[in-house]
Amino acid sequence: xxxxxxxxxxxxxxxxxxxxxxxxxxxxxxxxxxxxxxxxxxxxxxxxxxxxxxxxxxxxxxxxxxxxxxxxxxxxxxxxxxxxxxxxxxxxxxxxxxxxxxx
Amino acid sequence: xxxxxxxxxxxxxxxxxxxxxxxxxxxxxxxxxxxxxxxxxxxxxxxxxxxxxxxxxxxxxxxxxxxxxxxxxxxxxxxxxxxxxxxxxxxxxxxxxxxxxxxxxxxxxxxxxxxxxxxxxxxxxxxxxxxxxxxxxxxxxxxxxxxxxxxxxxxxxxxxxxxxxxxxxxxxxxxxxxxxxxxxxxxxxxxxxxxxxxxxxxxxxxxxxxxxxxxxxxxxxxxxxxxxxxxxxxxxxxxxxxxxxxxxxxxxxxxxxxxxxxxxxxxxxxxxxxxxxxxxxxxxxxxxxxxxxxxxxxxxxxxxxxxxxxxxxxxxxxxxxxxxxxxxxxxxxxxxxxxxxxxxxxxxxxxxxxxxxxxxxxxxxxxxxxxxxxxxxxxxxxxxxxxxxxxxxxxxxxxxxxxxxxxxxxxxxxxxxxxxxxxxxxxxxxxxxxxxxxxxxxxxxxxxxxxxxxxxxxxxxxxxxxxxxxxxxxxx
Numbered sequence: 001x002x003x004x005x006x007x008x009x010x011x012x013x014x015x016x017x018x019x020x021x022x023x024x025x026x027x028x029x030x031x032x033x034x035x036x037x038x039x040x041x042x043x044x045x046x047x048x049x050x051x052x053x054x055x056x057x058x059x060x061x062x063x064x065x066x067x068x069x070x071x072x073x074x075x076x077x078x079x080x081x082x083x084x085x086x087x088x089x090x091x092x093x094x095x096x097x098x099x100x101x102x103x
Numbered sequence: 104x105x106x107x108x109x110x111x112x113x114x115x116x117x118x119x120x121x122x123x124x125x126x127x128x129x130x131x132x133x134x135x136x137x138x139x140x141x142x143x144x145x146x147x148x149x150x151x152x153x154x155x156x157x158x159x160x161x162x163x164x165x166x167x168x169x170x171x172x173x174x175x176x177x178x179x180x181x182x183x184x185x186x187x188x189x190x191x192x193x194x195x196x197x198x199x200x201x202x203x204x205x206x207x208x209x210x211x212x213x214x215x216x217x218x219x220x221x222x223x224x225x226x227x228x229x230x231x232x233x234x235x236x237x238x239x240x241x242x243x244x245x246x247x248x249x250x251x252x253x254x255x256x257x258x259x260x261x262x263x264x265x266x267x268x269x270x271x272x273x274x275x276x277x278x279x280x281x282x283x284x285x286x287x288x289x290x291x292x293x294x295x296x297x298x299x300x301x302x303x304x305x306x307x308x309x310x311x312x313x314x315x316x317x318x319x320x321x322x323x324x325x326x327x328x329x330x331x332x333x334x335x336x337x338x339x340x341x342x343x344x345x346x347x348x349x350x351x352x353x354x355x356x357x358x359x360x361x362x363x364x365x366x367x368x369x370x371x372x373x374x375x376x377x378x379x380x381x382x383x384x385x386x387x388x389x390x391x392x393x394x395x396x397x398x399x400x401x402x403x404x405x406x407x408x409x410x411x412x413x414x415x416x417x418x419x420x421x422x423x424x425x426x427x428x429x430x431x432x433x434x435x436x437x438x439x440x441x442x443x444x445x446x447x448x449x450x451x452x453x454x455x456x457x458x459x460x461x462x463x464x465x466x467x468x469x470x471x472x473x474x475x476x477x478x479x480x481x482x483x484x485x486x487x488x489x490x491x492x493x494x495x496x497x498x499x500x501x502x503x504x505x506x507x508x509x510x511x512x513x514x515x516x517x518x519x520x521x522x523x524x525x526x527x528x529x530x531x532x533x534x535x536x537x538x539x540x541x542x543x544x545x546x547x548x549x550x551x552x553x554x555x556x557x558x559x560x561x562x563x564x565x566x567x568x569x570x571x572x573x574x575x576x577x578x579x
Contacts, residue, residue, distance in 0.1 A: 018368025074203030080184030
């Protein structure tokens, strides 16, 4: 069981970590990082599953269903979009003469 | 079998722990260009582990409902995420982020409604933290649930508005006098109602509270202009993180607490970085100060150029710098641009791309678009690196960028954009601006560059204008 103070410690440490990681990042990575962190809070899916898994009344089931639906969208969509963005960062051969690609 | 039963809870807890570590590592790797690609995979593995572990939790029912929601949404989001054009990525991030915020808000609302059903079993008003042994909420948990609903709902409706604006469905800034005061009133009032819920957990009030929180997100986002949307989306991203973290506390789920707070902090930091790159304070983005038409009027006229002449000018230049902007992103002309660049490179022209930190729709977005079109990294230069080179440049080709090349930012202290870092296009020997029409940029400020003696305007949509330039080059 996590009581208030343990939670406070976890909150504080996770927050400091988050600040530290993003303190110095190149501008190029701003958009992919936003997308990547957007994926990470997709963990809300787990909470939504737990909530729906314990739902009894109709209202709870409806809300739970919506929560799982939204959470899964966050996780799945966030992953795909981030992966596509970061794919652009794959190292490519350094040459300026064209090799027919892209035209 | 009994063995597994006995250790299952520990195994599940361990999975959540592992997931949290993988998220942290993933985010760390994503924050450096070299390791960024692997980072998302680390985080993805974490998500997979956490999701599978959740299925194994004891006492879970409604499995069919869970699977139905999970599978249908995953498939939809997966396909939409795969199909969307690179230029439309930012609004998809907004959409998925809003979904996460909404999910957290609904979880919080469920916890509250659930507590209503069990009101007999526990005292709703107890602010002292008593560990939850049954379905009722302790005072601290209830406050977290309520604040999570508040923040999550704002993130949901706010992100949807941001999505609508970037998608072009909502193209107006919606403003009225006293708006900030009114919004502030709604914001404080809603929060007050939320705190009142800890004393009197009335289902009707929960509904009203949820509704008002959604309305607040709407009210907050409608007055903000499209060009500020990146900062806003980033802010709501942080909001969702916080909401997820708080609901994680309600559900006593460590992975949610850690991952949510991690994103809450990282997102806040990222929002500040973005605002700084645009020379905007977060306050001025949220409470609007970019309506002014200050600054002196500019005399002179804009001179038009034919595509054929522009092509000739570039073909016989030693050095060309291309400045891609918002207009290029909207017209999705990055492939055509690279095609044109290749022709110039073949002719021996030295071509570079100058990227303003906020070029495109989001910071870093233009780099992604150019990379997608196949432009090699070594041709792409950041503003600080290339700004001194404009004076030795024959032709600067501006494509759909406006405020980021406006010399007024350097010269006119009266101008609203004074002090914003800009590209020194005005120092180039010649400049050509591809632009759709004669209007001002999003800031509504006249651009002194367009009236300069050595500047020519090439009117047209970026896609079409570049196609005409290519024709012109091929005809030589």
